[in-house]
Structures are given as C-alpha cells and as structure tokens.
Amino acid sequence: EVHLVESGGGLVQPGGSLRLSCAASGFTFSSYDMHWVRQSTGKGLEWVSGIGTAGDPYYPGSVKGRFTISRENARNSFYLQMNSLRAGDTAVYYCARETGGAFDMWGQGTMVTVSS
Amino acid sequence: QSALTQPASVSGSPGQSITISCTGTSSDVGGYNYVSWYQQHPGKAPTLIIYDVSKRPSGVSNRLSGSKSGNTASLTISGLQAEDETDYYCTSFTTSNTYVFGTGTKVTVL
Numbered sequence: 001e002v003h004l005v006e007s008g009g010g011l012v013q014p015g016g017s018l019r020l021s022c023a024a025s026g027f028t029f030s031s032y033d034m035h036w037v038r039q040s041t042g043k044g045l046e047w048v049s050g051i052g053t054a055g056d057p058y059y060p061g062s063v064k065g066r067f068t069i070s071r072e073n074a075r076n077s078f079y080l081q082m083n084s085l086r087a088g089d090t091a092v093y094y095c096a097r098e099t100g101g102a103f104d105m106w107g108q109g110t111m112v113t114v115s116s
Numbered sequence: 117q118s119a120l121t122q123p124a125s126v127s128g129s130p131g132q133s134i135t136i137s138c139t140g141t142s143s144d145v146g147g148y149n150y151v152s153w154y155q156q157h158p159g160k161a162p163t164l165i166i167y168d169v170s171k172r173p174s175g176v177s178n179r180l181s182g183s184k185s186g187n188t189a190s191l192t193i194s195g196l197q198a199e200d201e202t203d204y205y206c207t208s209f210t211t212s213n214t215y216v217f218g219t220g221t222k223v224t225v226l
Contacts, residue, residue, distance in 0.1 A: 035215070037162075044119065044220040045154070045162065045205050058213050060117060094161055101150030101209050102167035109161055 002026040002105050004095050009110030012085055016114070020080040022095030022107060030073040033098040036080045038091035039109075046091075050098065051078060085114045120145065120206055120218035127224040128196045136221045138189040138206035144216055146187035150209035153182060153191045157202045165204075166191060193223070201225040 008020040022034070036048040049059045049069040057069045066085075071078035082089065090113050096103040121139040128134040138145065138153075145151055151169045154162035164173055166182035169189060179194045189208070193200050206218035 037217075045156075045207075045217040046119075047207070047215040047217060050215065060214050060216075100168065101148070102152035102164055103154070103162070103207070104164045104167070104173065106161040106163070 002097070004097065004105055004107035006093065006095050006107045006110035009093065009112045011113045011115065013116050014086060014114055016085050017081070017083045018085065018112060020082070020093055020095075020110060020112070022078050022080075024076045024078075024097070027097070029076040034071065034078045035096045035098055035103060036069065037094045037096055037103065037106075038089075038112075039094070040088075040091040043091075048093070049080060082112070085112075087114050090114045117144075117210060117212060117214060117216045120208060120216055122204075122206060122218040122221045124219070125222045125224060127226055128193075129226045130196055130198065132196050133192060133194045134196060134223065136191045136193075136204055136206075136223070138191070138208075138218045140187050140189075140208055140216070142187060143212075144187075144208040144210040145184065145189050147211060148209045149184070151182070151184060151189045152207050153180075153189075154205045154207070155202060156205065162205065196225055198225050 003025045005023045035050040051069045068081040092109040094109045095107045097105040153166035156162040169184045170182040181192045204221045
C-alpha cells in the first residue's frame, strides 16, 4: 500500500528554521516527482515546492530563496528545509506524490506554527 | 503566479447536477492539459478525483466529470448526494514549471 508520512512540524519563532521530512513506502520512490503543499487554517491549498526524479527543484516565488527541497532516494524520503520563517508560513504541510501532473497520493500533514 | 479562480460556494439539491469552474490564463489552464481536481473533507488530506482535465482515477464515482474550454476548466457533479458536500480544489501546471491551485469551492447539498 502506498504511504506518505510527514514529520518535523512544530512551533518555531519568526526568523527561525525547520526541516520537514516525508517518508514514502509502497512504491518505487526514485521514479516519481514529489511535492510539498500547504494549507493555512481555514484557507486554500498552496503549492510550496517540487522535486524531480533527478533532484531538480522548483519553487513558487513566495518561498524561493527561503525554502529548499531535497530528496534521498536511498532512504525513500524527501525534505523541506524552511528558513527565515514568517507568520504567514503557518500551515499544515502535506507531502504528495505526482503522477503525470496530478498529485495522486498525499500524506496526512504536519503542522507548522510560526509564532513568538 | 495568482491562484486560479473558483466560486467560493456552489449548492444544489440531491439528484441535481452542479458545475464548479476554475479560471486561469493561457499560462496555466489554457496552456496545458495538466488540470486536476481534488476533494477535501474537513481535517483530512485532499484526494485526487480528476486528472488530465477529464480522467477519473480508479475508484472515483462516474458522477464526477471534468472538462476544459480555453482558460477555464470545470468539474461537474451529477446526481448530487449528501456525501458530495465538502471542499473542492483545482490545480494546473504552469509555464513557469510550477503548479497553482484554485481558490477552492465549498459544495453544499440543500
């Protein structure tokens, strides 16, 4: 069974850093692009970053320069390093698998709270 | 990249059909067939219900269908049921090699 499990969320002060992890199982991880999507409380979904099978990253302008996505195929895992965090980054962060331009599997989410 | 525009809410009576629109630009919805739709129940992760504009993943009800015309994609739910009452989001690949989500639509079954 395909499974994605996020970890690493928590409370961090403005300007601080946090590293999220997503552990994958049940499929050939190295063959898929993977993504992070976030959702602030009561708000819509926002694509945060993606990483190709070759490790090529891509980001929206809202996080470029602050967030770094990476993957470790040997561990069936990928990560999101978040620096210079702001209150606006407070959200549930989901990891997701992409198949042909669609996010076909999602984790359960991990909460990130940026507050002093 | 601005979010794709969806109506904030759509409602219908049981058995009726409703359509949710998702309007973007030629740089996203209009330029690619990588448009997908997601259903999200409160407190849960989204689930994929339509991909490549109009294809349904295995196990998704055939009451759900997708289409696209120009810069606007649409999700139609036929034979509306109480279980359809929740939130729906569209997303599209873009020319910037990024993805953009829609603003989200809350479906209410009257």
